[in-house]
Each structure stands twice: as C-alpha cells, then as structure tokens.
Amino acid sequence: MKGGKRTKLLFSKIYSFACWRQSFEEDHSQIGGRGYSRVIFCNKPDKTEAEFRDYADNSVRSTKYTLATFLPKSLFEQFRRVANFYFLVTGTLAFTPLAPYTAVSAIVPLIVVIGATMTKEIIEDWRRKKQDIEVNNRLVKVRKGDGVFEHTAWKNLRVGDIVKVEKDEFFPADLLLLSSSYEDAICYVETMNLDGETNLKLKQGLEVTSSMHEDLYFLDFEATVKCEDPNANLYSFVGSIEFEGKQYPLSHQQLLLRDSKLRNTDFIFGAVIFTGHDTKVIQNSTNPPSKRSKVEKKMDKIIYFLFCLLFLMASVGSIFFGISTKGDLENGLMKRWYLRPDDSTIFYDPKRSASAAIFHCLTALMLYGFFIPISLYVSIEIVKVLQSIFINQDIYMYYEEADKPAHARTSNLNEELGQVDTILSDKTGTLTCNSMEFIKCSIAGVAYGRGVTEVEKAMNKRSGSPLIHEQDSGSDDVRDSTVAKAPIKGFNFTDERIMNGNWVNEPHADVIRKFFHFLATCHTAIPEVDEDTGNISYEAESPDEAAFVIAARELGFEFYKRTQTSLSIFELDPVSSKKVERMYKLLNVLEFNSSRKRMSVIVKDEEGKIFLFCKGADSVMFERLAKNGREFEDKTLEHVQEYADAGLRTLILAYRELDEEAYMEFGEKFSLAKNSVHADRETLIDELSDKIERNLILLGATAVEDKLQHGVPDCIDKLAQAGIKIWVLTGDKMETAINIGYACSLLRQGMKQIIIHLDSPDIQALEKTGEKIAIAKASRENIRRQISEATAQLDASRGAVSRGTPQQAFALIIDGKSLTYALEDGMKNIFLELALNCASVICCRSSPKQKALVTRLVKSGTGKTTLAIGDGANDVGMLQEADIGIGISGVEGMQAVMSSDIAIAQFRYLERLLLVHGHWCYRRISSMICYFFYKNVTFGFTLFLYEVYASFSGTPAYNDWFLSLYNVFFSSLPVIALGVFDQDVSARYCIKFPQLYQQGVQNVLFSWRRILTWMLNGFLSAIIIFFFCTKAMELQAFDKEGRTAGRDILGTTMYTCIVWVVNLQMALAISYFTLIQHIFIWGTIAFWYLFLLIYGDMPPGFSKNAYYVLIETLAPSPMYWLVTFFVVLSTLIPYFTYSALQMRFFPMYHEVIQWLRYEGKANDPECRALMRQRSLGQVSIGSTARLEAKKANHNKKHNF
Secondary structure, eight states: OTTOOOOOOOGGGSGGGGGGSOOOOSOOTTTTSTTOOEEEEETOTTOHHHHHHOOOOSOOOOOSOOTTTHHHHHHHHHHTSHHHHHHHHHHHHTTSTTOSSOHHHHHHHHHHHHHHHHHHHHHHHHHHHHHHHHHHTOEEEEEOTTSOEEEEEGGGOOTTOEEEEETTOBOSSEEEEEEESSTTOEEEEEOHHHHSOOSOEEEEOOGGGTTOOSGGGGSSOOEEEEEOOSOSOTTOOOEEEEETTEEEEEOGGGEEOTTOEEESOSEEEEEEEEOGGGSHHHHTSOOOOOOOOHHHHHHHHHHHHHHHHHHHHHHHHHHHHHHHHHTSEETTEETTGGGOGGGOOGGGOGGGHHHHHHHHHHHHHHHGGGGSOTTHHHHHHHHHHHHHHHHHTOGGGOBTTTTBOOEESOSTTTGGGGOEEEEEEOOTTTTEEEEEEEEEEEETTEEEOOOOOHHHHHHHHHHTOHHHHHHHHHHHHHHHOTTTOOOBTTBOOOOTTTGGGGGGGSTTHHHHHHHHHHHHHSSOOEEEEOTTTOOEEEEOSSHHHHHHHHHHHHTTEEEEEEOSSEEEEEEEOTTTOSEEEEEEEEEEEEOOOTTTOEEEEEEEOTTSOEEEEEEEOHHHHGGGBOGGGOTTHHHHHHHHHHHHHTTOEEEEEEEEEEOHHHHHHHHHHHHHHHHOOSTTHHHHHHHHHHHHSOSBEEEEEEEEEEEEOTTHHHHHHHHHHTTOEEEEEOSSOHHHHHHHHHHTTSSOTTOEEEEEOSOOHHHHHHHHHTOHHHHHHHHHHHHHHHHHHHHHHHHHHHHHHHTTOOOOOEEEEEEHHHHHHHTSTTTHHHHHHHHHTSSEEEEESOOHHHHHHHHHHHHHHHOSEEEEEESSGGGHHHHHHSSEEEEEOOSSOSHHHHTOSEEESSTTHHHHIIIIIIHHHHHHHHHHHHHHHHHHHHHHHHHHHHHHHTTTOOOOSSOHHHHHHTTTTSSSHHHHHHHHHOOSSOHHHHHHOGGGGHHHHTTGGGSHHHHHHHHHHHHHHHHHHHHHHHHHHSSSOSSTTOOOOOHHHHHHHHHHHHHHHHHHHHHHHOSSOOHHHHHHHHHHHHHHHHHHHHHHTSOHHHHGGGTTIIIIIITTOHHHHHHHHHHHHHHHHHHHHHHHHHHHHSOOHHHHHHHHHHTTOTTOHHHHHHHHHHHOOOOOSSHHHHHHHHHHHHHHHHHO
16 A cells, blocks of 8 residues: 555464475475576676576567568568569569660669568567567666665676565566565565466565565675576476575475566565576567468469469460571561561571570560569558558547557558457456456345346347346446445445345344355455555455455455454444454364365354354355255355356355364364375365365355456457357466356356366376376376267267257367367367367466467467467467467556557457458458459550560560559559558448458458459450550551551550559449549549650650650540540440449348448348348357347247
8 A cells, every 4th residue: 555554464374374384395306407407696696607607688589680680581571472582583684685674674663662661670670679678678676796786777687686676566587585575575476467367476485584674684695596497387496595504495486487576565685597588488488470461371372373374475475486486587588577587686596496485485574574563562561551550540449548559560460350260368457357346146045236247238238128228327327426436446236235234124134244254254365454544455365355355344344454363353233233343263274276166264253153164166065055054045046047147256155153072173183184294185184174164054155247348248249240269268277267258258058068177086096196107198098088078079969950959059168287188299189179169168277388389279270360369478479379469458567569469458449450450451452462463464464465466576565664663653552542441341330240250251352263353354454455456556547647556656555545444443343432542543544644744755765665655646646535435445344244243143241231231221130130140150159149048048948
C-alpha cells in the first residue's frame, strides 16, 4: 500500500509454508558433471577464472538483422524471390548486344524495386532495435567495488554481480535470492510474463544468508555457486553454494527468473546466475523467424509457371527463327532482305542458323520478360505498408483505457490474417483480465447473487431475452454507479437478502453464518494493513482465494489478522447487531493439489469447538457428505450446474465438527507424516487427510467468475461462426483451464470431454520407485492407449451420426506431462488427428517450449494458417512458431509484443482484425496479384504476337521507355489503390456475416482456377487488341495523306489500347469506388497522353520512334481514335459478359451478401440462417452453439 507500512510476518512459521524448510531431497551429486558445470564467483565477477569462462553478457536482441548481416541477409531475402533473381540476370544481359532494349531502361526499375523493399525492412527492424535498447538500458542497483550500490544498465550486468532489486521492479537476470526486506528472506514474485499466472509466488532464500539486510553486509561477501548449465526448464534448478567453508544445496525456490517482478517486498539482494541469452526465459524463445505468407509463396509458383510459359514461347520462337534464318539466303535470293542476311553478324547469318536461334532465344527471354511483373513485389510492399497504417489507425481497435492502439509490427503477413484456420491462445492476460470476482453463491439450497456473467450476456443477447437486458442494466448500475458504491475488485455480488446484515432474517441464518465463517477462515491468504488508512488488502496463493476473503469482508465477516497459530476476524453478532472480534486457533492446513481437488483447514473457535472446513470440486465433495449432511444436496447440485452453464468456476463448501479425541488422534499421525522424509510421505498425508475429510455437512457452493476481458465470449462466438478453430494453451492447472473454457464458451454442458492425463494409480505407484526408464515407458504406453480409446469414441460418434443420432461435440483436454509424450515423433500424428476432430482443445500446464511445439505440430500437420496470441514472455516461442504471432500489449511486460507480428491491447480486437482487416487484406492482395498477372500477360503477349508477325526478328513492338514505364506509371497506381481501398462488403457486414471469412481459409479468391481464369482473360485481351489493331491498319491509309501505319504508329496505338483496357478492366473489377481510385484510373489514362506529348517532344536521339508521334501523326487521325474506342470496347465485352452470368447464376458468397444488402434483406433472420447453412456446418463452440444446444435439450425434454 502506498504511504503505509506493513506488519511483517515470518511466513516460514506459518504452517502452510513451513514445508519450505525441507531437507533438499533432490540429487545434487551431478554438480560438476556434464550439464552441471557452471561456476559463479559471487561478488567477484572480475576474478580471472570468471573472465576465463566468458559467460554471455546481459544484453538481449530480438532484431532480425545486425549491421554486419543486413546487406547479405536482406539481399538473400530479395533474390530468393524468383522474379527478382530473373530480373537480375536479364538486367546483367542487357549490357550485351543481345538486349532488345537499352541497359539503363532494364536495370533502373530493378534497383528501385530492391531498394524500396530493403528500406522497408530496415525501418521495421530499427523499430525492434529501439525496443531492445529500451529493455537493455533499464536500470538496476549493482554493488560496486567500494561496497556502494549504484544504478547501472541491465546490459552491463555480469555473472556474479550482487544486485539490489526494489519493489515493483523486474529482475534483470536470473538471480540467486540471498536476502530480502523480510527477516527470513521471503519475497513475493509475480511471474505473469513467464507462466501467465497472476497470483504471486513466494520465494525464500537460504537461512544462512537471510540476515543480510543492509548494503554493508556485501562489502566482503564471497561465495561460490556451482549449478546446472543454461537450459529452458522454468520449474527446476539444481545447484549448491559454498559460503563460509560450508556447502548448501540450492533449488528453484531460491531462483528469481528474469522478467518476473518483485511484488509486496521492499527489496531483495541477489547474485546474478544466468545473463542475457543464457536466462531461462530467453532459452525458451527462438530466433525471430523470417515469415512469408502462403499467398506470397503461391505467387512464386505462379511466376515459375510463367517462366515455363516464357521459356516455351522463347524456344518455339527461336526454332521458327532458326528455320527462317537458314532459308533466308538461297541461290543468292534474300527472303528477308531487310535483315541483310548477305552481310549480317552471327544474329542473322543463314550459315550459322543454330547459333542464331540460340542467341535469339536469349533475346526472346529478355523481351518476353514483361510477362513477369517486376513491380509486383514492390507494389505489394507499398500496399501492405498502407494496409498496416489503416490497421494501426483503426479507432475500433484502440484501447482508450490504456491508450494503446493496434500496432502492425510487420506488414509481410497482412493477407495471412484473412486465412487463419486455427488460433492457439494463451489464457491468463489474453482471454482474462487477471481478476477473479465473487458473483453468486448457493447457501442452504437457496441461490443468492443477481450478477450477470459474460457468458449469460452473450447467450441472452443472442436469444433477445428482455429479462437479461434488465439484469444487465441492473448489473451495470451496481458496478458502475459511483454514487451508490465504487466497484470493488474481486467482488461483483449483489443480493439485498444477505447483504448489509440482512442475512439474519433469512430462514437458515445459522447456516449462512457458518458459510461466512468458512469464507473468512478456510484459506492461506495474508492480510496487509495500511497503518495510515487502516485499509486491508490480501495476498493469496490463488486469485479465487482472494475473492473469497474479499467477499467475506464485504458481507460482514472481515478477516484482518493472521499469526503463526491464529486467524482473527470481525463479524456481525446477530444478537447485538454489532461487529465483534472473533479469534480462531489455526490447527492444521490440508493443502490443495490436483489429485485431491480440495483443501481444508482445521480451526478451534473461542468456545473450544473444533471444526474442519473443506472446499473442493463437486466431483469429490458430494461423495464425502454424511447421511445427515445432504439436506441441501439436490438444490445445491442444481445451482452448481446452472453456475457451470453460466461459465462460473464453482466450489462446494462443507464442514465437520470434530471431537477433541478424534482430532488428537489425527493430529499426532498427521504431524508424524508431515515430518517424515521417506518416499511415501505425500501418500501418507493424503490418506490421513482423506480419512478426516469425510462425514461432512453441506453448507453450499460458491461461484466465482474468472473475469474475462470484455467481449471475449462474443469474439470467440464470431470466430467460431467464421469456421476458425480455437485452442487454448496455458500454464495453469487443469481445473482452472476447464473453468475458463466454460467461461468463454469453448466448453459447454453436453460436450463430451476427453481428458488425457497421467494421474492413474499405476503410474503414480511407478513414480514412487524412481525408475525413470520404466516410468517413461509406462507413461508413453498409457498416453498412447488413452489417445486410441478417444479416437475410437470419436469414430463411434461419427458412426452414430450416420445412423441419424444427433452429432456429439468433443473437447480434448490434456496436461503438460501427458503432452510431453503426445508430442513425440511416434505419437504426435495420432494426437493431432484426435485433436483436429475435436471441437475445442485445451492444453494445460504447458511449458513455453510445449506451446511452441504444439503450434509447430498444428502448422506443419494441417498445412493451414495458424495464429498464436499471448501476452507474456512464456508465449514468445509460440508467437514466433505460428504463421502469425499476435502480442497482447497488456499492463505488464513487453516480451510478447516485441516478438509478435501484430500487437493489440485486448483479445476482442481479434474479431475485427481477422474478420474485417484480415478478409479485406486477403481479398485485396489476391485480387491485386491476379490483376497484375492479367495486365502483364495482356502486355507481354502482344509482344509475342508482334514477334510472330515480324517473323521472330527480336524487335519489340514498343519504344524502349514504353516498355520500361508500363509497370511503373501506366498500370501501377490503380492496382495499388485496389490493394488499399477496395471492399467487397463493409466492415459491418463482415462482422454480421462471419462465414464470409471462409473465402480466405478455403483460398477461394486465390485458387489456381481463379488465377488461370485471369491469365486467360489476359491472353484473350492481347489477342483482341493485337489483331483488331493490325487488321484495322494494315490495308488502308492511316491519315488523309495516304500514309500507312508503321511500327511506331501500330505500336503506339496498341499501347494506347492496352492502357485503356487494363485500367478500365480495373474499374470493372472494383467493388468499392473512392475518389482516389477515380483519380488514379482516369489520371493514369490522362498521364499516358501527357507523357506521349512530352516524350515525343524530346530530341529524336532520345525519343527515337516516338518523336512527335502523337502531335503529328496520331492525334490528327480519326482512325486512331476510332480504333482505340472499338478495340477497348470489344476487349472488355467478354469479361463483362462472364461477370454478369456468374453473378446471376453462380454467385460467390460476398456477391450474395451484396444482393441481400441491395434488396434490403441483410437483417432478415431467415436469410441470415440460410447464409450460415450455405457456408458452414454446425458450429460446436461459442455462445451461439451453447444456445442451440440448450434449445435442442429443451425441445427434447418437451417432446419427451
């Protein structure tokens, strides 16, 4: 608390934490051997032996390039694009006599294209560099030679340095905890950046160094640490420290990891163990990959196809040219006299026709190179940068509360956003907003709490329930009204029946009082009292525990003090109606674990009565109830099911009164078991706990909302309707993961859960033997068996569906230990097959490495686009492994954002990012590429046809600068405008009809059929333009003076027709016109005439055959204008006819939406239902699926 002091407590003396005073059973004999060779000289980083070891420095780098690697690596990036490599070769050949055009006109466009792309790359990498600089220059206090602690940059830290980290600071490296502001070297650590968990972890230094609380203690401090080498395991650490001549073992309990944060502790002293890229969090990350979108990869294949076509055309032309050249000079007669075969170089020498054909082939390869669009890549780069700017400036993805807009950190993957098949999401900080709220409870069979959960809001919004709108408004009044009461973190409960002391008037007031006693005592939370204000805050091992004690406080039972042996609360006395102090003696804490699924405390009240309070999952609690303790069982069970359906995490609360004799017998056995050191210690403790946690009396149940970020269920519902699969990969325990699955509608009632784990008795028994090989073998077989059985269930379900049984939705839930074996080479394929057949997949207790491996498996196994989203450093590997990495720029840490491709502030913005920007970008880039190939095929094929017409002489139909500037000035701006502004449907309709997104997933707009159709259109356009122009001009006079058209007139006329056709074709293909598109299309056509005017006015030595061609020849001739008009009209008719027929009889999905909008039926529920059925099958996750399942169950019961 700011401005206040805390009453310090020796946590090591509290029963639930006393187990830290352990005997360190870990095997430390391997230290000094392979993999355990690291030696740290604490406080002596300058020691000669330390310098000899040459450990990594503490700077980190997330950039793609360095100063030394930028040029070679970036050039490789550019020239691995086959088109760029081709133009490099042809640009080099342009300096030889083989070139059909000047070298300058060939090489300048390539330099511009490569230079522009490299400039973009260096700007993007510089942004990453600036973020690295910010992290590396954070300050931390480090001990200098004179014993004084002074600030230094993180990057300057060395292994062995002693640092002082203060409250709310991040740890700059992996540190060995020596001491803290607490007497027993305890400190609170927040590891959200590492494992995604927001609850604070408690770490404790060794007792031998715990007394070193002042800077002066480290003036002469010396110690030697021997430990494991750098590795990626976040949850283990093996080492030893030699201090004052004695050896002490070390464990992960003394290790403070880089990027975790010091909380609720004034300061700690630590020794630097691992630095920079040796730290565990960086070891869990991978190098920034060079990502390319699937569209771009396919574009390379199209260019390969065009190369094959180009080589075919060049080869065929060269063969004909060789044959013609060989027969040019027969018996002194010259067929092609204008080539002077009697006095020619090798290029037209009839005696060397084979060589002439080969040289012609090289010339043709350069000439037909205009089939390959040189400006394609740079135009796409420009478009992607502009698209990224629109993403960054989208006001609907701006999070005002934190002043954080969306940020596209790279523009290479824009169109990939429109093709995502699977989303792999972290949980904490990504789906949730890191808070837990007490919202409902069931006491004595009566449901209390009028709050509305996110899931209920989403479900009832979909069904249009008027009741929920009233409840929603009421909820907002309670939560948002500053006049009534300010919001309380962790408490979103409202019910006048039991608030403000009104519970005393309820029928079961005694049970309610016991329930509140339970909430205030059954926990391990620590109260912190601000001595200035008197306010109490709580530090708990889990956020739901904190929610319980906050709820107890708000309902009149305030837990305010804990000692080593007691709990003190203020509670409302129902007799005097005043608050009185009660003290409970804390006898035992029976801790929670995943196999027990419950925790208990044993306390003695002031009257000497001993109570056992037990809370746990319904699956283990109801069976423990006594016969006389089941009075409220049916009603409570009904309420629990309702709470679960509303996405709440529930716990059952029950108690038992113990007599003194029974407790004494238990206490003795429990104390012996707790202090034992043999292998069966935990089993013995569990058995004793199990015996006493029986014959319980049911009090009720709690319902806590694992508070989701605003809009998460709606977002997931929309994404599910779009056909996107969603997996959750979390470091949380299985129960938490399942509850959040219900909360965000990834799981629902009626969905069959397939849970894969290694908690079976035979595996647990084998683990006690410690035989690692046998354990691994048995575990592997156990997981294989579970996967096979689950696959059989799925097969049986599919068989039942074929026989008319309703489809059963499955959810796969697997823990980290099982995932280790499921990801092995011999098993990962069957695991993936099982997972892909499930509606949702949740992987819990996953390490960062496992998250990355799962992402890699999905990406490589499906061959489809994957998107990973997370907010912590533990998600970095996953973000980098996925096709697209989305970082949540949350309240803590920047590791995920720094390693992401796109950063957003809230998960809900993913809906707009994918369904709107993703769809638009995919459509725009796909249409843009298809149009590029169309216009280049149109232009390039006229060159080939002219070659045929001119007996393959290698002479181009157009002026050199006409050739060079076609892709730069006369067809580029309109296509860039298409890529930036075009929309098939508006953003509102993209979200209203999420099924439209499947166009990208199924790659409808960039299929080979669509690409080849556009190319065919280009060939057809070229044929019409060439033959109509040549036939219109070859047999009659071109002007009033009777002159016929030469190459200059024919070439310029054809070029004019091409400029008109390709730009008007663009106008026909555009769905959404803006002023900019009008300016670019009509401006490009106008610029052609302006260029022809200016260029033709230049000296003949430069303008060549274009000298005054417009002013003197073309403009005065009506033939020129008539040919242009009729040729352009004739060329566009086939495309217009095809589009009209296709729209009328075979409309695409977006065209149907356009028709519905045009006819005013876009809001018609029947039309929308038909649209959904037309595009996708049944959706199995999301609030829509939950509502449909609920309706189906209701109808089934009604019919029954």
